[in-house]
Amino acid sequence: MSKSGKVVHSMTGFARRDGGDATVSWTWEVKSVNGRSLDVRARLPQGYESLDPIVRSAVTAACSRGNLQVNLSMKRGSAPLQLQVNEDLLQQVIDLMARLESRTQAAPPRLDGILGLRGVLEAVEEEESPEDQEVRLAALREDLDAALQALLAMRAAEGARLLGMARGHLDEIERLAKAARSCAATQPETLRQRLKEQLAVLVEESTGVAEERLAQELAILAGKADVREELDRLAAHVEAARELLDQGGAVGRKLDFLCQEFNREANTLCSKSADVELTRIGLDLKSSIEQLREQIQNIE
DSSP: OOTTSOOOOBSOEEEEEEEEOSSEEEEEEEEEEOOSSEEEEEEOOTTOGGGHHHHHHHHHHHOSSEEEEEEEEEEEOOOOEEEEEOHHHHHHHHHHHHHHHTTOOOOOOOHHHHHHSTTTEEEEEOOOOHHHHHHHHHHHHHHHHHHHHHHHHHHHHHHHHHHHHHHHHHHHHHHHHHHHHHSGGGSHHHHHHHHHHHHHHHHHHOTTOOHHHHHHHHHHHHHHHOOHHHHHHHHHHHHHHHHHHHHOSSOHHHHHHHHHHHHHHHHHHHHHOOSHHHHHHHHHHHHHHHHHHHHHTTBO
């Protein structure tokens, strides 16, 4: 959890919730993976399409980012049976008995015999009332909420792990930036000496060139030699990233933007470097920034 108390969530997770009633059993499955925004897809069985807007509303209330797949599977059990007389077939039997009565001397048929005729008495599933269907839909919504809460718990646990790893990468970036600042190539005396040498070469090769042009070239050389501005911005980006992690909540997009800024400064530092040690530090910086970016890609 962040220092502010808001949870940092990962965008990956999975949850399952089983439920049922006297007639039907069901299973909710919710899967979440990384996404630039929030994308919800629901796969529902025939007859339960009315749950689609409920699913989307519940997911939107629970999650800010990620690609979420919500599946509902249903399995019908042994529903209560109700005996029912096939009135059409029974009437045909009665009519036939009336026609045969005067032609035979057989005893009148008994009721159990008539009902025992195939098809006269049928066992059918009891038809559900609207009230029963509403109770089932309420239970389904309750189990959906429980599945989403389980998903959030998993995303929070993974988010806590990512939070620790991101802080570790930021510590390493800060350490490397300080090492670069302490590097001999970035010290003022070293910079002045390099500029003197470059200026001597420039004056020697620029016979007849106006002083204004020489001043411009010197300013360009000074800008290329000094990486202190890039190091200052790296330190500011580290502080901003830590503040976002402390803030918590859905900070993934902002952290992703900061990673782009980290890369920009590291690339500039490497391009300016004319020192082996500073170049090595710059390459280590780029590696640590890439590791930070990989973790941030998973944060909501």
